Amino acid sequence: MKEELRLTVNGQAYELYIKPKTLLVEVLRDHLGLTGTKRGCNCGSCGACTVVLNDMAVKSCSVLALQANGGEVITIEGLANGAQLHPLQKAFLDYGAFQCGFCTSGMLMSVKALLDENPKPTTEQIKEGIDGNMCRCTGYNSIIRALTAVVKGEYKEEK
């Protein structure tokens, strides 16, 4: 039996029929083709599948899609404004805050939610904010430097 799911992803409304056991990450990747969101562990430990759901960073492998019914999701595909990169994306580029890139989408969504909630986090708060996102390449410090630069206002959002 399939059930109806209505949700908004990156500003676009969708109406789908899905099996109740379908995960949010499966809807995003397999049904909507938004493959920027990754899966690394399927148990909520690595954070590669992080998206923003109703202004909160969630691990989309640990959320049933139906739990997001009526909700608003932002994925990595919704971070840039068309060809105009988000300040966080620019900072990640300038500070080398990624290497293989597989954790990057989830990492960026976690830090977006962090900064939306608290625009002036301390270094310790930044570290806590990304502790649920595993990165095997960078050693995290470049990510912290990139965020610190954004927090200091080195990157302005272009309209």
Added chain:
Amino acid sequence: MSKYSVIGKRVRRVDGPEKVTGNAKYTFDMVLPNMLYGKILRSPYPHAKILNIDTSQAEKLIGVKAVVTGKDTIGRKQGIWRRFPELCDEEILCRTKVRYIGDPVAAVAAIDEDIAEEALDLIEVEYEPLPAVFDPLEAIKEDALQIHDGVELNINVTRHIEWGDVDDAFRHCDYIREDQFKCSSQAHVCMETHDAVASFSYDGNLTVWTSTQSSYYIQALLAGMLDLRESDVRVIKPHTGGGFGSKFELDSAQFCASLLSMKLCRPVKIVLTREEEFTATKRRTPMYYYVKLGAKKDGTLLAKEVKAITEGGAYTAMGATALYLTGFFSSLPYKYPNYRFDGYRVYTNTAPTSAMRGFGGPQATFVGESQLDMLAEALGIDPIEIRRKNGMTPNYEVPGQAYIQSCGLQQCLEKIEAHIKERGKLPPNRGIGISAYGFMSGGIFNWFDTSYAFSAAIVRISIDGKVDLFTGACDIGQGSDTTLSMICAEELGVHLEDIRIHAADTGICPADLGAWGSRETLMNGNAVKMAAADAKRQILEFAAAKLGANIVYDLDIKDRWVHLADRPERGLSYFDIVKEVIRGKDGEVIIGRGHYTPHRKGMISPAYSFGVQAAEVEVDPDTGKYKLINVATAHESGTVINPLGIEGQLEGAIMMAAGYGFCEDQPMDAGKILNPSIADYKLIRSLDMPETKILEVDTYEPEGPFGAKEAGEGLTCPTAGAIGNAIYRAVGVRINELPITPEKVFKALREKGKQGK
């Protein structure tokens, strides 16, 4: 001002915009029309005979399109040491015997992953369990069972390295010590698990998209295992979510997806689960070390004798190379006049061990640097001083093994010495430990038995001046696409944005051994530089004629300006001249070719990099818990191509190497790995990551492109040793077994307390 216009600048990665927008496509993201999904059935036994496999029920399940077992293969065994047929010992789909928990026995292709998973449950495998052996020290005994027929004492590979007269030298030592160490395993934990999409077409061509460190190796190994002509197999590496040594051998996802696709002529995708990734892909080689070290009273090292027994797991894999390299790395970075290594790689009924970032170096360096500190203390010599006294210097020859050209070890020691002074007097229970290392810039050995150059590149310049660079190098996150594009732009005298790189697609790129052994910057960089120089020469020939310059003048290109080197104002636009060159060549585009294979550079590597690291820890003497406060690294890697890239390599290496020293481990019970998930496998996350300090030392490597050498793996070598030495300096206990867990520190402190009473 820098003499370079592109290299040495902090540039954004060429693959960056695609990655930060989520637009980069990985094998994991690929979907092809008419594609099926595959799953692999694996042995639950560490050692068993396969009596029968009944796939009939699975085949009947609606949605299942094919089931394959060892009977569907041509019955070959594969291995990456192709020069030695006896070391090609892995069937991938086992026909008669399984040798570890996770050995593949069957694979299914179905219309979705759920059905494929369900079908695995319907395959009935009749096993006859056999006794099993898990520890190499047990497996090497006379009465141990044989894991591979005819392999005496389960010894898979032996390695002997010797120079000087070790026995005589020990007779002249004032002080000799003998110690034992045990180095643990480590999982690569790439964010993207092993995966592949294989598509066999009715015209007999196989195309495989896969997350790999070497598309060429996978092409050649697949062709061998499937009885296809090598060039009929095209392997394409899309963006790849990490490798760290785990992805340059043929794996079960690649092989099973290909086999299923050949049976069906439909694309088949297999993605290993995280649990399979932990239990059924390869891992860092655990090693037992027995080391004898002798010195004069003044700290001059006279002789070192090393015996190592390594846990091979079920198959050879790249573990043979890890044995070979740990033998050589145990001598780095010191001038031992007399040295002997005897290594034995022993088969066990555990998951096969192989390459992981550092490739035998982290083990050798932990052991060597721990023991050197013990020796220095016994002789009353400062740890920096003993390293300075014995450390390698430029243009040093390791007898019969290696020729070290550039070497900045001594400057690194100075910088670390200054750093330690700067930290001042430390509070109680805090200590700084140091550790020095050396590492190779790519291996010279050719056990893969290729007739191709180790690296090659092609540069194509089109009519608008755009440069297409074709290379087999594999960017797995380390940044080789950016580094090589920068080398190409520098040599040609154009801008980075003029280059478009096409890499790691065997259908269009020249062969390259791939991203392992820290070889891409030096080896592929040399090939790219040569290809760019070849294209540039063609432009300059035409420009010389056009400019009518006196032949005594040299021509050059900088910043897209073709000019007389001594009179830069006399010149022409690169774009204009390229158009005319092509017209002058009867319309042919400009093609430059380059290749590189090391010659006359000894047995190991064409170049070596060096460094010294200082780790600062704070130990809680009541619990043994400790915190990494700061890790400072002085290192040299020749000319730095992209400083941003080096920083990333360095900090990432510290995270991985500190994890090896501090917490990462794969405990087993009767061959079963007990922590096969990211929740249970402890690694360093943002909150545990220490602050890092990078102290650059300038060197220039004559063998490298623009003087560059490795920066990828060497930095994984020193950290575990530095942590061990730091703990000793903080609380006076020495841990000889990795990882150095708080529990081990606690037990050692308790033991020390007892002795003190």
